[in-house]
Amino acid sequence: MFFSQNKKISNSEKIFDIFKENGIITVENIIDSSSIAKIKKTITTEFPKINKIEALKLHEVGILELIFNEKVKYLINLIIPDGILWHCHYIKTPSNQNKPWFNPETQYGSWHKDRAIDYKHERIDFLDVMIYLNDVGENDGAFAFLPIRPDNESDIDKSKKSSKITGPTGLGILSRVDWWHTATPNIESKDREMIRLSFAKN
Numbered sequence: 001m002f003f004s005q006n007k008k009i010s011n012s013e014k015i016f017d018i019f020k021e022n023g024i025i026t027v028e029n030i031i032d033s034s035s036i037a038k039i040k041k042t043i044t045t046e047f048p049k050i051n052k053i054e055a056l057k058l059h060e061v062g063i064l065e066l067i068f069n070e071k072v073k074y075l076i077n078l079i080i081p082d083g084i085l086w087h088c089h090y091i092k093t094p095s096n097q098n099k100p101w102f103n104p105e106t107q108y109g110s111w112h113k114d115r116a117i118d119y120k121h122e123r124i125d126f127l128d129v130m131i132y133l134n135d136v137g138e139n140d141g142a143f144a145f146l147p148i149r150p151d152n153e154s155d156i157d158k159s160k161k162s163s164k165i166t167g168p169t170g171l172g173i174l175s176r177v178d179w180w181h182t183a184t185p186n187i188e189s190k191d192r193e194m195i196r197l198s199f200a201k202n
Helices: 013-023 031-044 055-060 063-067 070-079 150-158
Strands: 024-026 052-054 083-093 125-132 143-145 172-175 194-201
Touching: 013 024, 013 070, 031 063, 031 194, 052 055, 055 063, 055 083, 070 125, 070 172, 070 194, 143 172
Parallel strands: none
Antiparallel strands: 024 172, 052 083, 083 194, 125 172, 125 194
């Protein structure tokens, strides 16, 4: 279901088609380890007690330059070249929690869609880029995604709704947020850190 690329990104058509049909792809090392170390050191120094940092503050301390590397820009332009950035922030999800950090309480519990207007499968209206800044396992507040098209939602009741995305530091998760997804509880003893970028079609 997911597309992982460890070294060089190639075969643009395959990447785009997998993203469009499954609603999600993952890319390892979307940001290199030295850049992630710089991001985390800057956050620890400049924002030691803040769990959510918005775009302007990230820009002021030079973090946006580290996030928008050539690989990230390539993937954004490949999937939604006319996209407008409408979310950009750092989020730390505290550990030892029994509930997800975000729970809109829909008819499917915490499963929700960020935007749901005039869905057309062939048209990419929304792209979300989530980047793990630490290793994320099954119980570390992993992002979860349901690869069921919004125009075929009758299948949701048949699904197990358990598609957690686990992975190492630097994992990039690109998803269509007008599909069903959710946060999960971080019940372990380490905080989960991530960068989130969201784009909407212009």
